[in-house]
Amino acid sequence: MTFCYLLFAMSENSPNRLLILLLATLLLVSTSCEKVVNLNLKTSPTQLVIEGNLVDDNRPCQVSLSTSANYTDTNTFAPVTGATVTLADNAGSTETLREATPGQYTGATIKGVPGRSYTLRVETGGNSYVAVSTLPSPVVPFEKLSTQVSTVGNNIQAVVDYTDPVGPGNSYLFRQYRNGRLNNAIFVQNDQFTDGKHITQTLRSFSNSSTDPNGVNKLAAGDSLQVEMQNIDPNVYEYFRTLNQILTVGGAPSTTPANPKSNFSGGALGYFSAHSRRVLRIKVQ
Known part of the structure; x- marks a missing residue:
């Protein structure tokens, strides 16, 4: 030196x-x-990370449990085994999820029904973590999927069409797949300024040479494009909105990184989402 x-x-x-x-x-x-x-990178205590999904596709609830990792740790997240995971709905049904593989828990009998509320409870390490999510009703139809060329950069972008029901509080999450591969970008929308209106929304991806160096998320003619539209409740919307703020490139340098806003009590990270799922597929022209 x-x-x-x-x-x-x-x-x-x-x-x-x-x-x-x-x-x-x-x-x-x-x-x-x-x-x-010498950078003094502070470490933080390990926290439980919960990812729970219950969809209106007649499939059971799926829950993933793992632990958080520090910045200096390898990008591996240890599964949490031996937990007790229970799911209940407001119609009086309750079930205990079984651990299918380490850290992966699966339900059996309770299915996602629009309008019902669901309570997910996770007990592990002597602590309890609880989240409540309501599957929105009515389910908003996914009317159309198309593409357009952006005015800047000549990138091909997905465009979704749907009609928001009259009445505030509707929230949406869109996930985009190119040739079967999920784009890591998160597209969320609520009806704060669009209540009761027909919506034509461009899914603008902020991928660039640094976030997507190999261009795997960049749409091209001939690609198979799949977009999944989810009706989500406001608390789940808030989780993905704050997560998107953390992941979006180009944020203010002074912004202090934080965890996305979870709907779990007890200090766990992650979310539990009871939502609808509608999928459209097209070939990019």
């Missing part, structure tokens, strides 16, 4: 002070210097 030191002996009133400073600046610029900077 090379360190650079530059010593000057001059008085405050020296007539050559400006010249000496100029020479010093030129010398520093032309000299290769390295400096060791």
